Every structure is written in C-alpha cells, then in structure tokens.
Amino acid sequence: MSMRGSDSFLVIGPSEPIVAMLGADTVLPCRVHPAMNVENMEIRWFRNQFSEAVFVYQNGMEQVGEQLVDFKGRAELVKDYITEGRVAVRIHSLRVSDNGMYKCFFKKGTDFEEAILELKVIGLGSGPRVFLVGPEDGGIRLKCTGKGWFPQPEVQWEDVKGEKIPSVSEDETQDDDGLFQIEASLIVRDSSKTQVSCFMKNPFFGQEQVETIFIPDFGDPVSESFFPRPSPWKAAFAVTLVILGISAGAIVYLAWKERQGKKKLSKVKEEKEKESKSKESLERELDWRKEQFKAAAFTLDPKTAHPNLVLSENKQHVSLKNNVSQNGDASTHEEQRDSEVIFSVLDQAYNSNKKKKKRQSPNQPYVP
Template identity: 55%
Template sequence: MLVLVILGAGYFLKKEHSAKVQVLKARALNLLELLSLEMLQEVTDFQSWNQEKQLSYSHVLSTDRFLVFGPTDPIVAVLGRDTMLSCTLSPAMSAENMELRWYRSKFSEAVFIYQNQREQKEGQMPEYSGRTSLVKDFLTWGEAAVRIDKVRISDNGQYTCLFGKGRFYERATLEIKVAGVGSAPEMRIEGPEEDGVRVACTASGWFPKPQVQWRDLSGEKFLAFSEAHAQDSDGLYRVESSLVVRDSSAGNVTCSILNPILGQEKAKAIFIPDWRKAVYQAAWRKAQLYADWRKEQFQSCE
C-alpha cells in the first residue's frame, strides 16, 4: 500500500513538472513568434523593394557593379547645428540616375529617399520631413550626402545608406554621435560637513552624460563627495556634484563640466575664506560634541 502511495505521488509530481515545462515552452514559442514576425516584416519590406527592381531589369551588367563606402569613424554632430551623412561609390561613377536611400535601423525607417532624380516624400519618417535634403555637388562623381538640419538627440545612433542601380544594390553603415554643451557650472557653499566645508556644483543642458572634475588652485584633482545625473524631457543631462574640502590651504576650488565627445568643458571657481572654514569647522566640532553628549545621556538612562 505504501509503495502505491509513493508511486502515485511520484506520478502526480512528474505530471505537474511536465505541465510547467509545457507552459514555459509555450511562452518561449510565443516570444519567438513575435520576434520572427518583426524580423519577417523587415525582410519583407526589403524584399518587396528588391523584387520591384528585378521585375524592371532582367540582367545585371558587370559595369553596373560597385561598392559603397561611408565614414569609418562616427560623425560628431553638435546639437542644434547641421550635419551630413556622406557615402561614396567605388569605382567612381555618376549616381544621378540611381535610387538612393538613407534609413535608420530598419529599411522602412527612411530618413531620405531619392528616386527618379527627385526626392520622394512617401515612406519618409515624419521626424525627418522638412529637415533633410540631398547635397548634389558631387553626385556625378559618385558621392552623395544627406544634410540633416538642426540636429536633435533623437538623431543619435546608426544609419545605413543604400545605392541601387537596376537589380544591383550596395549599402554602407554610418554612425552619428550627438553632443551638446550646456550651461556653465553654478557653485555654492552649503555648510559644514565631516570636519570640512561642503561645496556644491550644478549644470544642465549637456549631452551625453558629462564628466565632473574638481581641482584646487594648483590643478590637483579632488574626489567628489557625491554625484548625481538626471535627464529632462528633452533628453538633456543635469548634473549635481558636491565636494567636502578639509584642507585648510585649499582656498580656491574649481568645478569643471566636460563633454567627453567634444572635449569641451566649462569651469567655475569659488573662494572659501579662512574665516568661513574656521566657523564651519567649529560648528562641526560643536555638533559632534553635542552628538557625543546626547549619546552619553542616552546610555546613562538605560
């Protein structure tokens, strides 16, 4: 009887485990189906475009073949200014009668489309409408560039340029690194902190996340006591950093905000008078003595 009970319990445990495995498998299959559908849609968009070309041309001449090259290094674009995405054909040949397309991570996310020797608005992403144009100065030599006006943070990231001639096409990838310099730092003395003087530094409107550096009058760096970053609704960074100055010889303290992409910084210095250091240090010692006194009183009452 005991053996039957044990066998029955084992059967139900095995059945329950099998049910859980089936649920996990079903979830995994659903996830794979969603991913596959998204990838399939992207492939379908590109294949539809490619099939249209194949219907129009029955063969590809060897003279129609080419390569497309873009910049090997990221394109640094300053917020609010214009930038260009340039691609070049090799060997050099005219691109006037080619189909040109610049797009983001997906073929359907068109930034700019040039077809039949004119710009095509249909299929262009709304955020690039009226903000992009084709630079045709060197189009006959095989170089084409799209100008993006008034760069935004959303322009940051990867792009692809595609050149098509008949059935043949080639593409190259490019990257834009958006950077912006924000406000100069604002500094203030906050008060006593750990037997020293606490100094705060704030700045806003930077992109990407800026770096904060503290220095004394001789240029020696200090380690920040605290540092916090936050992004506003436009994606720009605000930074707040603080430093505790304990060295009585450090009269001037400088806070600098650095953009790591542009290498540009804005700095501001603040002077901490000796009398203020002495007052804060005395206040800190009194606070410590009071805390110690309170601790002794509390312990004596136990």
C-alpha cells in the first residue's frame, strides 16, 4: 500500500501495480483516511513532475489548463463516492506511453498529501508463428516470430518432453507505437526431436501463447533432406563437383582469352586499313603534283631575238655571242639588262603556259 499522511488525513493508493490491456480503459483510484467529503479539495493525478498533469480537479470542477496534451479527451474523474473520500481517474484507450508511474495528490487548505501508483500496460500480440526455414549447419533451422507485444515477450523453445532448448539468436524491434516485434531462431541437430514448441509469454501478465511444429522422422524423404547421413558416393560426388567447377572455370578463362585475341587482331586489321587508305591518298597527291609540274615545251623566234643572242637549231636554247664585251662598261651592263628582260619574258611566257594547263587537285575542290 502506498500512502502518506498529514495531521488531518492520509492518502492511500493501490498496493499492487494496476495491469491493463493495451487499447482498453482503466482507472487509477485513490482515497483519503479517515473517510471524508473531498468535494472542496484540490485533487490531481500527475506523472513524474507536478506540472505533468493527467487530470486536475479544483473548486468543484475539472481544470484543463494544466493537463498534458496526451490526456486531453482521454481522462475523466470518477466521483461517485467523492463524499466518502474515494475518487479515481479513468483513462480511455490505453497506449504504450501510458505505462509507468503516477501520483495522486490531495490538498485541503495548507495540508496536502500524495500516493504513488503504478500502471502496467500490456499488449498480447499475434503469434507465435513457427516456420521451418531449411537445412543449416548439420541440422534444420526453425524460426518463431511474433508482433504487437508489450512489453517485450519472453521466448522459450521446448521439445516434446518439455525440455527447454536455448535459441541460437533473438532479434527484437519496436514500431512507432512502441510495440515489440520479435524473431527467435533454433537449429535442431538431434533427429530424435520430432516435435518442437515455441512459447511467448508476457512478463507482467503471465499469459503465454504457444505454437508447435512437427519435424519428420528419419527415413522420411523430407527428413532425409534436412538430416543427411554420411555416404561414400556423396563424397565422390562432391569431388566430381569440384573438378567440374575447376574445368568450367578453365573453359570460361580460355574463351575469354580467345575473345581478347580476336579483338586485338580486329584492331590491327583496322589500323592497317587506315594506313593503306592514307598511303593511297598520298600517292594520288604525288601523281597530281608530277602532272602539274611537267616542263612546258616552247620554241624561240629568231626574228625577235636580241642581236647578241644565238639560238640553237631546234630553237629551244639560247646563248650569248663570243664577241660580246666583258669589260663591265655601260654598254655591257645595258646588254646584260636586255638579256635579263628577255629571260624574264620567257619565264613569264612559261608561267602563263603552265597556268593554262593547270588541272584540279584530286584532294581539293575545283576553282576556275
């Protein structure tokens, strides 16, 4: 029993924790001793701090100003026996967050007292559900799952004889509402354990749920797949599988090498084709240049030749006469200038003739 007292009264709360189901309604009762009318007292239920009000009754009515948001519309005063000093606060639609400690507070004039209460909210979730996962580590793995529990449930495996079997692993998570989801695993290596049960128990309420799974006996084809017996041919088969695996790897590697070789040959062939095309282009350019720069044929006219020049019989060569003065006087310079004019004219004639014969380059666009 939780109580405190003053010179005028005591406040008494429940002696045991109040256990209530998740989503249900519950009441948190308190009373004063000796029994008296408490209609004119201030009565308050709060959590850890005085300001964390669950419900406040003062001046004969409810005061909502200090009430926590989580309890607005969910908490109400039960005052059927208020004249006898017995009151309670009812909380609707219990949540996981409602779980924990509370205090009820009574004040009369300058005297005040309080009592402590404990509320345990429990959630009996779905499950357990047991699944046969498959062969593992020389046995068979079983999995037991459950969700929607609060607080975290206790999980226990048992065989058909009631002997406890420890889990190899347990994983638990909480959802946004604070409810637990749990998964426990077990590996059965003993073929004599043909029946296994999974128990989930709420530690507060003591209520448990169970599900049983049957494992086939030896000799059964299904059981044989989970509990294999040693066999010589299986060892040979395993060796054969290893050899086949190595052979397959070698074949894959050789095929890869062959593909790489083909890629390399294809690249070399492509480079040779590019080189051949480039060579052909250069040869065409060279032939075109040879054709364009051939010497032009011309014939000199003796009638227009300078008196100091001598033309050859084929009229294609010219030379100075032997009696031309070489002493460097003014007449000689004049003759040399005339000679330069002649050759300049011949050169212009040659160039003019060359332009007339110019053809379009095979590698350039035609320009008229």
